[in-house]
Amino acid sequence: xxxxxxxxxxxxxxxxxxxxxxxxxxxEIFIKQIKFMQTMGNIISINELSNNxxxxxxxxxxxxxxxxxxxxITPFLFDNKIPFVISPCTGITxxxxxxxxx
Numbered sequence: 001x002x003x004x005x006x007x008x009x010x011x012x013x014x015x016x017x018x019x020x021x022x023x024x025x026x027x028e029i030f031i032k033q034i035k036f037m038q039t040m041g042n043i044i045s046i047n048e049l050s051n052n053x054x055x056x057x058x059x060x061x062x063x064x065x066x067x068x069x070x071x072x073i074t075p076f077l078f079d080n081k082i083p084f085v086i087s088p089c090t091g092i093t094x095x096x097x098x099x100x101x102x
Contacts, residue, residue, distance in 0.1 A: 001054070001056070001057060001058065002044070002049055002054060002058040002059070002060060003057065003058070003059050003060070004059075004060040004062055005033070005037075005059060005060070005061055005062065006062045006063070006064050007025060007030070007061070007062070007063050007064070008023035008024065008063070008064055008065055008067070009023050009024040009025070009067050009069040010024070010025060010026075010027050010030050010069050010070065010072045010073040011024060011026070011027060011069040011072045012024075012026070013025075013026060024069070027072055027073060027076075030073060031076060034061070034076075034080075034082060037059040040057050040059075041056050041057025041058055041059060042056065042057070042058050042059070043058075043059045043060070043061060043082050043083060044058045044059070044060060044083060045060070045083035045085070046060055046062075046083075046085045048083075060083075060084075060085065061077070061082065061083070061084040061085070062084065062085045062086070062087065063084065063085070063086045063087065064087050064089075065087070065088070065089040070086065
């Protein structure tokens with residue numbers, strides 16, 4: 001079984017920004033979630049998902065839109081050898097914000 005967790009932004013939540021309330025998670029909470037997943041199963045890459053021999057609980061970490069906030073968490077992911085997949089939106093990646101943030 002595989003569970004895919006999709007994130008938009010990692011970092012400080014600005015309470016006056018409704019999109020932050022919907023799409024942002026504090027870095028410390030994200031790290032706690034990752035550690036919880038590791039106690040409950042394996043964090044696997046998207047390529048490993050095609051393996052029909054997955055046993056137990058498996059988790060995939062995904063980032064959608066990929067704002068510049070991904071820079072907050074990639075050192076943690078790389079240092080801990082945690083696989084993840086990104087699906088960037090070029091407007092957000094280039095400008096740091098998308099149409100919904102205006």
